[in-house]
Amino acid sequence: MEGNYDTNKMDATRFDLILYMVRPLTIIENLFGKFRYRKVGGNIEILSRRMKFYAIFLVSLIVAAYCIIFVNDLLHKTHNGINNIVDIVDAVIALIMMIQHTLSMVVFLHYTKNNVNIIKLIAVIDDNLNISKNKQFYKDSRRLIQIGISIFIFIYTLLAIYESNGKYVLLIEILLGIVDFERHLEVMAFCIFIKTMKDRLVIVNKILEHVIITKNRGYTLNIPAKTLKQNAVYAGCTINESSIIRTLAITYDLIGEACDEINKVFKFHIFKALFTTFVYIIMTIWSAIYYIRTSETSDSLFFFLCVFDIISVGIMSYTCEVLLIKRNSTKILVNELIMDYDLTRQMRIQAKAFMELIEVWPLQIYAYDMFAIDIKLLLKFISVSTTYLIVIIQISHFF
Template structure:
C-alpha cells in the first residue's frame, strides 16, 4: 500500500511539473512583454505568442515597420532647414547629422527585422524556455515576477529621462522646430533597443548565477563533510535555501555534465543575442560618437555667437550624458556577465582540484572547463571589438582626441 501511495504521489508531482512547464515560453516572454509591446508600436517586434507555447511571425508588422520608418524619414526631410550660403546655416544642418544617423538606424532595423532577425529572436525565447526547464526555474513563478518588475522599473527610468531631456530640448529653442517631433521618438526607440539588449544579457547572467549557486552549494557541502565538527542542535534550527542540486558524490552522478549542458545552452543564447543586436549596437555607437563630436563642435561655435544662452548649453550637456549612458550601460552589463562567467570558471576549477571526488565527476568538471573556455560569453560587434569596459575606455579616448582636434580647428572657423 505504501508503494502504491508513493507511486501516486510521484505521478501527481510529475503532472504538476508538466503543467508548470507547459507555459514556460509564455513565462519567458512575460518578463520582456512591456518592452516588446513598445517595440511593436514601431514595427520591430513582429511575432506573437499563440497557444501559450509557440511564437509565430506577423508579416503585417514587418511591412508596418518599414512603412513607418520611411514616414519618419520623409517628414524629417520635409521640416528640416536646409543650408544656404551662410556658415551658420551649415552649422545648424550639422546639428541634424546625428538625427539622420538615428533615422537610418531605424530604417535598417525595420528592414533587417522583417528579413531575418525575427527568426533569431524567436529562437532566443524558445532556447530560454528550454534552459529554464533544465534549471527548474519554470516551477517558480516568483522568479519571472521579479524579472518583469525589473523590466518595468527600467522602462519607467528610461521614459522619465527621455521626457525630461526632450522637454528641455524643445523649450530651449527660440522657435518650434517641427523636425524634432519626428526624430525624438526615434531617439527613444534607440534607447529602448539598448534596454532590451541589456535585459537579455541580464537574463543570461541570472541563469548563470543559478548554475554558480548549484556549484557553490555542492562545494560547500563537500568542504563541510571534510571537517568533522560536533555541535549542539538548536531548538529552532534556521532554514536555509542551500539546495544541493548536484547531490552526493558518486561514480554514477552525472549532474556536473548536466550543468555543462546548461552552460552550453547559455553560450548558444549569448551567440544568438550577439547576432540579433550586431547592427543595432554598431549603429548606436556610430550615432553616439557622431552626436558627441558634433555637439562639441557646435557648442564651441555657438559659444562665440551673440545669441548663445546657457540654457542651450545645459540641454546639450543633458543630451550628451543620456546618450553616453547607453554605451556605459551596455559596457557595464556585458562586463558583469563576463565576471559571472569567470566565477563559474573558478568554481569548476575547485571541483577539478577536489581529489576526494570520484574520477567520473572530476572528468565531467574538466569537460565543463573546456566548454567554459570555448564560450567566453563576450559580445563582439562584427568581430571588430568587444562590448565591455575596454570599449568604454576606447570610446572616451577617441572622443578626447577629437575634442582636442576640434578645439584647435575652432580657432580657424
C-alpha cells in the same frame, strides 16, 4: 543550434512565464512595429507577413513625413551667417538618425528567427534549472524590468521637454524624438536580455557552490538526487539530477548559445549606439568651440542627448561586464572541482568537460567583432574623444 534542443516538442505553456517576464519591454516595442515573435496557440513562431508589413509601413511613414516636412521647412527658412553652419550640422545628424532608423528595422526583420530562438533557449535553460514553474522568480524579474523601463522613460521625457526649444517644426521634433527614443529602447532591450542570461548564470554558480560545500562536508562525493532534492534550492528551484555537473555544463552551453544569438540580433544596434555616441561627442565638442569663438549662446539640439548617449553606452558596458564577472566566477568554481582529487573520476571528467565549454563560450559581446563591449569601452571612448578634442581645437581657427 536546434540540435541541442527539440523546439517542436516544447510544451506551449512553458513560454507563458517567460513572455510574461519580458512583456513590459515587448509592449513598448510593438508600438514601434518591432515584434520579436508571434504567439500561436501558446507557442511562439517567426513573424507573419502582415506583422512585417506593419513594421515596414510604420518606418516608411515616419521617414516620409520627416522628409516632406524638413524639405518644406528648409525651402522657407532663412539662415543667418553665424548659425548657418551649426544648423547644417544639426540637419546632418537628424538625417543620420533617420537613415539609422530605417536600417535598424531592416536588420531587426532579418533576425526574426534568432529572436524566437532566444526565447526558446531561455525556456530550455529554465527547465534545466527547474525554475520554469517558479512564478515568483519571473515576477521579480518582471518587476526589475518595469523599474528599469520606467526610469528610462522618465529621464528621456525630461530631456525631451528640455530640448524642445522651438528650433524645428513641432512635428519634426516629435518624429526625431520617436526615432531617438526607439534607438535608446534597443539598448535597453539588449541590457534586459543580457541581464536575463546573467541571472541564469548566477543560479548555475550557486548550485556549483552548493556542490562544493556538500563535498567539503564529506556527505558524499557523487551527490545523489535525493540529497539535491532536499538541499540544493536556489531562486526557488530544486536541482534533482544525479549527474549535476553534466547538467550544469549543458545549461552553460545553452547560455553561451543564447548570448551568441543575442549578439547576432543586437550587434547592429550596439554598433549604431557606439557610432552615434561618438558622432554626438565630436559634434558637441565642435559646436561648443564654435560658439565660444563666435561669442554666441549655444542652442544645439544635441548637447544633453550626447550626455544621455554616453550614459546609455556606460550602462550597456556595465551590464556586459557583470556577465563576464559571473562567467569568471563559474570558471573558478569549476576549476576548484577539477583540482579536487578526492572526487570520483566521473565527476572530475565532467568538470573538465565543463571547463572546455567555458573556454568555448567566453560570453563576450562584440559589435561586428570590432569592439568588445565591457567596462574598458568607456575608457577607450574617453581616450578617442580626447584625441579628437585636440584635433578639433587645432583646426577650429579655419572655420
